Amino acid sequence: MPWQPLDTDMPRMPASNDSRPLGQTAPGKGPCLIRQEPESEMCDRPYYQVARLDFPALKAELAVLPDSSLCVARVYGLDIESSRALTGLGFRKMCVQTLFATGLAGHQPDLTALPVVDLDLDEDSLNRHASNFRFSNFSFDPNFSTEAWAKCNRWCIKRHLADHTAFKFALKSGFVSFRVGEGKAIIDLISVLEARQGIGAALMAKVLDFCAAQGLAWVEVVTDCENLTACLFYQKMGFLLFGSIGVFHFHQSARQRTRGSKGVQHGRSFSHS
Numbered sequence: 001m002p003w004q005p006l007d008t009d010m011p012r013m014p015a016s017n018d019s020r021p022l023g024q025t026a027p028g029k030g031p032c033l034i035r036q037e038p039e040s041e042m043c044d045r046p047y048y049q050v051a052r053l054d055f056p057a058l059k060a061e062l063a064v065l066p067d068s069s070l071c072v073a074r075v076y077g078l079d080i081e082s083s084r085a086l087t088g089l090g091f092r093k094m095c096v097q098t099l100f101a102t103g104l105a106g107h108q109p110d111l112t113a114l115p116v117v118d119l120d121l122d123e124d125s126l127n128r129h130a131s132n133f134r135f136s137n138f139s140f141d142p143n144f145s146t147e148a149w150a151k152c153n154r155w156c157i158k159r160h161l162a163d164h165t166a167f168k169f170a171l172k173s174g175f176v177s178f179r180v181g182e183g184k185a186i187i188d189l190i191s192v193l194e195a196r197q198g199i200g201a202a203l204m205a206k207v208l209d210f211c212a213a214q215g216l217a218w219v220e221v222v223t224d225c226e227n228l229t230a231c232l233f234y235q236k237m238g239f240l241l242f243g244s245i246g247v248f249h250f251h252q253s254a255r256q257r258t259r260g261s262k263g264v265q266h267g268r269s270f271s272h273s
């Protein structure tokens with residue numbers, strides 16, 4: 001359980017010794033790397049998620065990955081040890097994501113609209129929204145061309161819009177997509193093409209109203225810390241900064257494999273798993 005509610009209605013920072021990567025599926029057992037099929041299609045290369053931070057086992061699994069594979073690891077910003085160990089294994093930190101959250105206690109919902117689960121965008125809008133997301137772990141990765149990460153963005157938007165478990169609001173040139181569960185909502189995407197005209201704020205008001213009316217305790221969103229516009233926007237909407245997440249990439253290549261076979265020189269004993 002990476003994030004747990006406090007006695008109040010807000011998330012808390014994980015303990016500094018919490019070395020579990022986000023999205024961990026099988027603590028203590030199973031492979032460290034789990035292949036993700038949809039993401040492999042998105043990236044045009046085998047895509048693996050680091051699901052377990054057992055560094056000796058991870059090193060062995062990395063050594064036998066097919067060429068051109070991409071492995072993605074996410075660890076809490078407080079977890080310096082794991083960040084160092086990942087870097088020692090050849091991972092590169094791509095970006096730091098920030099977690100914002102806002103509590104809904106006392107929020108008086110003004111329910112004028114209900115979200116939809118079906119939202120279609122025409123090709124032109126889809127492409128424009130894909131270019132609107134300028135910050136992601138792919139945009140900082142030199143192994144992804146501008147066209148390749150725009151394609152990833154496009155793929156991500158399409159996937160979220162097609163996901164019938166996600167709610168959406170659309171307004172003028174903007175949309176927001178979010179999921180609800182475990183007493184909270186998570187915003188996946190928000191994008192407005194005609195910026196600074198109050199459309200983002202109006203979309204967010206609809207999300208907060210709907211979530212408050214559903215009796216949810218809080219709303220979370222993760223964005224890249226370089227995305228200053230989004231950070232300022234969330235702060236203006238009443239969100240507070242609650243934590244950070246480092247996103248790491250490892251690309252398997254012939255060069256990487258040679259480095260791996262010579263051993264990893266980072267002076268860490270991998271004492272914890």
Ligand SMILES: CC(C)(COP(=O)(O)OP(=O)(O)OC[C@H]1O[C@@H](n2cnc3c(N)ncnc32)[C@H](O)[C@@H]1OP(=O)(O)O)[C@@H](O)C(=O)NCCC(=O)NCCS
Pocket residue numbers: 132133134188189190191192193194195196197198199200201202222223227229230232233234236
């Ligand atoms: C973030 C985003 C959705 C904001 O939408 P928007 O319609 O432009 O925002 P609004 O006009 O409603 O602005 C609301 C408040 O946010 C803040 N804000 C928005 N854009 C800002 C900017 N460029 N600089 C500083 N503050 C900004 C301001 O406080 C603003 O209030 P104000 O205009 O009264 O000063 C939009 O910039 C966007 O689509 N960005 C690209 C996609 C993205 O990065 N999404 C977030 C990550 S999932």
